[in-house]
Amino acid sequence: MRDQLASNDNKSALAIYLQHKAEIEQTRYPILISQFAALAAQAHLSLGEIQQAELLAEQALSAAQSSPNNPALVEAYNTLYQIAKMQQNYQQALNYFELMRQTEGELNANKASQQAAYHMVKSEIELKNQRISLLDRDNELLFLQQSIYQQEAKNSRLWLILATLIGFTALVLAYRGLTGRRRFKLMAEYDQLTGISNRYHFNNQARLAIKSCRARQVPVAVILFDLDHFKTINDQFGHATGDWALQQIVQACKQFMRSNDIFGRIGGEEFVIMMPGCELDKATLLAEICRDAIVGIDCNSSEHQFSLSASFGVSGSNSSGYDVKQLLADADKAMYQAKAKGRNQVVEFQQTVS
Numbered sequence: 413m414r415d416q417l418a419s420n421d422n423k424s425a426l427a428i429y430l431q432h433k434a435e436i437e438q439t440r441y442p443i444l445i446s447q448f449a450a451l452a453a454q455a456h457l458s459l460g461e462i463q464q465a466e467l468l469a470e471q472a473l474s475a476a477q478s479s480p481n482n483p484a485l486v487e488a489y490n491t492l493y494q495i496a497k498m499q500q501n502y503q504q505a506l507n508y509f510e511l512m513r514q515t516e517g518e519l520n521a522n523k524a525s526q527q528a529a530y531h532m533v534k535s536e537i538e539l540k541n542q543r544i545s546l547l548d549r550d551n552e553l554l555f556l557q558q559s560i561y562q563q564e565a566k567n568s569r570l571w572l573i574l575a576t577l578i579g580f581t582a583l584v585l586a587y588r589g590l591t592g593r594r595r596f597k598l599m600a601e602y603d604q605l606t607g608i609s610n611r612y613h614f615n616n617q618a619r620l621a622i623k624s625c626r627a628r629q630v631p632v633a634v635i636l637f638d639l640d641h642f643k644t645i646n647d648q649f650g651h652a653t654g655d656w657a658l659q660q661i662v663q664a665c666k667q668f669m670r671s672n673d674i675f676g677r678i679g680g681e682e683f684v685i686m687m688p689g690c691e692l693d694k695a696t697l698l699a700e701i702c703r704d705a706i707v708g709i710d711c712n713s714s715e716h717q718f719s720l721s722a723s724f725g726v727s728g729s730n731s732s733g734y735d736v737k738q739l740l741a742d743a744d745k746a747m748y749q750a751k752a753k754g755r756n757q758v759v760e761f762q763q764t765v766s
């Protein structure tokens with residue numbers, strides 16, 4: 413209708429009004445009813461239909477009573493103002509004019525406060541939106557931080573597992589190295605069959621012991637012994653029986669030795685005992701004891717019938733000095749004397765032994 417009124421097509425505007433009047437009144441919506449009535453009043457006024465215009469303007473005013481801030485009030489007062497002016501009822505026209513201006517002012521003020529409220533609400537919403545987006549970012553940051561911490565914790569756990577594995581592997585390798593070295597040392601220093609020192613290790617230990625005895629000026633003695641007719645035992649009963657006999661002999665002699673005596677196997681069936689701090693006569697006595705122990709070995713447990721004996725030579729630092737080679741050589745000479753004398757006996761090395 414506003415378009416028709418703007419283009420001064422008042423009849424079309426009224427036609428629209430009449431067409432929709434009943435429908436609009438049924439809505440019982442005062443703003444709409446008053447608006448339509450006010451516009452129709454304007455159309456009638458423009459067509460010079462004063463009575464209808466006044467009637468509709470009055471209708472618009474009464475419909476708008478229940479809805480203040482209604483623009484239809486301004487239009488209805490304007491129509492009534494125009495009519496009063498045309499009828500030269502100037503007092504009435506002034507009243508309507510003032511009512512129109514007052515209503516217009518109230519509308520504008522209301523519109524302004526609505527706009528201000530709208531802008532305030534809008535800016536509050538924007539502020540809230542900004543806070544929400546800031547909170548979202550904070551949340552994102554917290555989430556990222558949390559996932560970084562989780563990743564760090566995961567990495568730490570991995571490093572811990574790796575370090576434990578490395579440590580464990582290092583321990584295993586170190587243990588293996590240690591046991592390997594110990595096994596190798598045992599193999600390198602001890603006789604596999606009897607478990608006593610081999611020639612190499614005996615010599616090293618003997619050198620140290622002699623050095624110490626010389627430094628302390630204490631005597632040292634050497635017993636050297638060789639099994640009698642051992643070849644015959646091997647030949648008659650086999651190498652395994654010979655091995656068994658060698659082990660038995662070592663066990664038999666070992667039981668009479670002190671902890672600092674050095675017992676070594678320096679040949680196939682040749683053994684040596686170095687006794688630090690021991691005089692020649694005492695060593696000769698021990699040689700006798702060992703000889704006796706060897707003779708006393710019960711060979712029946714080898715499942716063969718035979719007996720064992722050994723020939724002994726004894727030397728001491730008093731006549732041979734503090735020298736391993738010399739002590740061994742002199743004990744060897746005495747041992748050959750024992751063999752020559754018929755075996756199974758002990759001979760002390762004397763300077764006269766040749």
Ligand SMILES: Nc1nc2c(ncn2[C@@H]2O[C@H](COP(=O)(O)OP(=O)(O)OP(=O)(O)O)[C@@H](O)[C@H]2O)c(=O)[nH]1
Nearest residue numbers: 638639640641642643644646651652654655680681
């Ligand atoms: N079973 C065994 N026999 C060995 C070992 N080492 C050396 N023999 C044997 O020892 C015997 C030494 O023989 P001989 O040197 O002739 O000495 P013997 O028969 O004891 O004679 P006499 O020393 O003169 O009394 C040889 O048969 C060697 O094979 C060993 O580790 N095990």
